[in-house]
Amino acid sequence: MKRFLRSLKFELSLAKSTLLNVPGFSATVIATLSVTLGALICIFSLNHVLMVKSLPYPNAENLLVVQHAYADGEGNSFSGYQSAPGMLLWYKNHKIFEKFSLVFDNKQLVADHPEQPNALINFVMPDYFSLLKPEMHLGRVLNATEGLDTHKTVVVLSYQTWQKWFQSDVNIIGNKTMIGHISYKVIGVTAESFIAAANLRSLKDVIVGDSTEVALLLLSGVIGLLLIAITNVTNLFLSRAAQKQRTMAIQAALGAKPNHLFIAMFAESLILTVIAGILGLLVAGWGFVLLSELAATQLPRISELGVDNATLLFTGSIVILLAAIFAKLSSRVVKYDKPQAQLQSSGKGRGLQVSKRTRHVLIAVQVALATLLLAGASIVIDQAFETVLHPLGFNEEDVYYLRVDRPKGLSYSPESLVGMNLLTLNIKSELEKLPQVVNVSRSIKPFIYKGSNSMGLTDRDEKRVGSYAFNMVDHDYFDILELPLVQGRTFTEQKDPR
Amino acid sequence: MQKFVIAILDSSFKSSIIIDELSVFDNVALPLRYREPAMLATDIKNEVLSSLEKVYMSHRCDHKPNQLSGGQQQRIAIARALVGNPTILLVDEPTGNLDSKNGDAVMAMLAKLNAEGMTICMVTHDPRYADMAKRKLHLLDGLIADEYRADENGADEFVSNEASAQEAL
Numbered sequence: 067m068k069r070f071l072r073s074l075k076f077e078l079s080l081a082k083s084t085l086l087n088v089p090g091f092s093a094t095v096i097a098t099l100s101v102t103l104g105a106l107i108c109i110f111s112l113n114h115v116l117m118v119k120s121l122p123y124p125n126a127e128n129l130l131v132v133q134h135a136y137a138d139g140e141g142n143s144f145s146g147y148q149s150a151p152g153m154l155l156w157y158k159n160h161k162i163f164e165k166f167s168l169v170f171d172n173k174q175l176v177a178d179h180p181e182q183p184n185a186l187i188n189f190v191m192p193d194y195f196s197l198l199k200p201e202m203h204l205g206r207v208l209n210a211t212e213g214l215d216t217h218k219t220v221v222v223l224s225y226q227t228w229q230k231w232f233q234s235d236v237n238i239i240g241n242k243t244m245i246g247h248i249s250y251k252v253i254g255v256t257a258e259s260f261i262a263a264a265n266l267r268s269l270k271d272v273i274v275g276d277s278t279e280v281a282l283l284l285l286s287g288v289i290g291l292l293l294i295a296i297t298n299v300t301n302l303f304l305s306r307a308a309q310k311q312r313t314m315a316i317q318a319a320l321g322a323k324p325n326h327l328f329i330a331m332f333a334e335s336l337i338l339t340v341i342a343g344i345l346g347l348l349v350a351g352w353g354f355v356l357l358s359e360l361a362a363t364q365l366p367r368i369s370e371l372g373v374d375n376a377t378l379l380f381t382g383s384i385v386i387l388l389a390a391i392f393a394k395l396s397s398r399v400v401k402y403d404k405p406q407a408q409l410q411s412s413g414k415g416r417g418l419q420v421s422k423r424t425r426h427v428l429i430a431v432q433v434a435l436a437t438l439l440l441a442g443a444s445i446v447i448d449q450a451f452e453t454v455l456h457p458l459g460f461n462e463e464d465v466y467y468l469r470v471d472r473p474k475g476l477s478y479s480p481e482s483l484v485g486m487n488l489l490t491l492n493i494k495s496e497l498e499k500l501p502q503v504v505n506v507s508r509s510i511k512p513f514i515y516k517g518s519n520s521m522g523l524t525d526r527d528e529k530r531v532g533s534y535a536f537n538m539v540d541h542d543y544f545d546i547l548e549l550p551l552v553q554g555r556t557f558t559e560q561k562d563p564r
Numbered sequence: 565m566q567k568f569v570i571a572i573l574d575s576s577f578k579s580s581i582i583i584d585e586l587s588v589f590d591n592v593a594l595p596l597r598y599r600e601p602a603m604l605a606t607d608i609k610n611e612v613l614s615s616l617e618k619v620y621m622s623h624r625c626d627h628k629p630n631q632l633s634g635g636q637q638q639r640i641a642i643a644r645a646l647v648g649n650p651t652i653l654l655v656d657e658p659t660g661n662l663d664s665k666n667g668d669a670v671m672a673m674l675a676k677l678n679a680e681g682m683t684i685c686m687v688t689h690d691p692r693y694a695d696m697a698k699r700k701l702h703l704l705d706g707l708i709a710d711e712y713r714a715d716e717n718g719a720d721e722f723v724s725n726e727a728s729a730q731e732a733l
Binding site: 069072073076080083084087313316317319320321322323326 | 590597598
């Protein structure tokens with residue numbers, strides 16, 4: 067090993083000067099590999115975060131999510147049926163868990179902010195913080211005196227929310243802010259690195275879900291890309307070997323064994339792959355930014371992507387492996403059985419020709435890999451097109467959605483419902499007066515709504531027949547959306563708003 | 565059993581056996597780097613410097629071959645042949661592509677090495693340089709035609725004809 071390192075050191079210093087003499091070759095290899103390695107490192111990091119890395123909380127493997135599911139006894143189970151009293155009952159009576167926090171996530175208006183942003187709010191208990199142990203940028207987390215039934219309205223802001231909506235105000239601790247209709251006192255801001263477990267089975271399963279499939283698909287794509295790049299670069303190295311053939315033949319004539327020639331080629335390829343690896347890390351850095359811009363809502367834990375020890379170890383291994391592959395392939399060109407012939411043929415136009423077979427294999431591999439990638443990509447694109455171009459079943463052109471929130475201070479009651487009804491009726495009639503508005507319809511939920519507002523349906527014998535998502539709409543709803551009715555008619559207008 | 569180290573200096577591909585990317589020092593050191601067991605870096609350095617000293621090229625250690633003249637390049641090739649302290653040196657047309665001045669210098673160097681005890685076996689077409697040998701074998705169409713040995717005064721003395729020379733070998 068010591069000998070290997072010593073000859074490598076000598077060969078590296080030699081390779082450094084020889085590579086400067088072939089800038090075109092060096093630049094092409096580095097450019098090809100750095101872009102490919104960048105993509106590979108980026109997707110490796112994604113796969114590592116999703117599949118291997120534990121969640122960024124202490125004792126992450128011991129964190130569990132308990133969800134209520136309703137089983138109908140016929141093998142069907144329905145989730146998302148938690149009721150507040152049921153959850154409180156769990157909370158008070160649980161004996162299995164060391165710590166336990168109820169979590170309810172919801173979007174609410176930050177009412178006293180000029181822009182009234184709709185922020186994601188997690189309603190949690192003090193144990194939420196003792197489980198996840200966030201580092202704090204400012205202030206503190208909830209303490210035991212702010213638990214259940216203490217009726218203390220305090221809020222901990224995430225670093226991102228604090229930056230975006232509270233102008234990074236360092237004096238924010240102790241200030242009040244209006245979330246929904248309730249005034250909360252700000253007691254802390256979490257550190258930038260803390261990621262709120264918004265949707266806390268194991269916790270990891272819940273967070274990662276089936277996005278591993280997407281990550282694996284991406285990984286197989288970049289590996290295909292890498293293999294194409296490897297065949298390309300192998301071709302370049304074979305040309306380089308042809309160029310270096312004379313030098314290697316002299317070395318062989320002076321006593322160099324195959325391993326000496328391997329080390330000599332390895333030194334050259336190592337310099338190139340290491341530079342490509344470093345540039346690849348930079349490319350991956352941009353990739354992380356791109357992924358978080360494009361896929362933060364589709365893929366979980368994107369904010370955890372970055373160059374960590376695992377990424378560096380992976381990059382280091384792949385860089386050495388690639389260097390070894392290129393060195394092995396190109397040092398094979400020296401024919402030990404005919405050293406004299408090789409030396410004398412040099413410089414007379416009869417230098418090494420890469421064999422036809424090798425070239426054919428390289429071309430076949432490239433074509434096969436490219437075809438495979440194209441086929442894979444076309445399947446994915448085909449599915450995406452089908453999703454995008456699939457008719458929605460209703461008219462969505464020139465249809466706009468306006469959301470009206472319950473006014474400040476108005477709590478949920480039969481009277482407030484009437485008030486809202488009157489308010490929205492007024493808005494509707496005002497809108498209808500506008501020349502550019504053709505028709506207005508009111509509904510409880512938007513036309514396309516992700517989430518469940520469902521109710522169980524039973525037949526005449528009180529037997530459950532399933533649960534159905536529902537929406538409350540007015541008589542204009544079907545006209546605007548041009549929803550065809552199979553049978554019967556739509557609603558007629560209700561004259562009395564009460 | 566005595567161990568002979570034979571170095572071969574083949575001028576049929578002359579300066580082409582020097583690697584252009586390597587410095588003079590590294591070119592000469594090359595055979596030592598491939599030795600088994602491995603030599604210490606200081607030993608390599610000493611051997612290379614003493615070898616370059618013998619061909620009067622130690623002041624050109626850091627030069628690249630393309631900064632040297634043809635004669636100097638040939639001396640580097642000789643230095644590399646000498647670096648392993650060979651017992652016998654086989655030399656093929658060492659002056660083949662050199663002008664007479666450089667050729668004389670190379671031959672003077674070989675004569676000095678021979679005087680120091682090294683056995684040198686040289687192939688040449690140049691009778692002037694052939695006359696410097698202590699024993700001469702004339703070859704004709706791949707066969708030995710006759711053999712001469714130098715007497716004490718340096719004059720050639722006929723030894724044998726073709727048949728007896730073949731036997732002697």
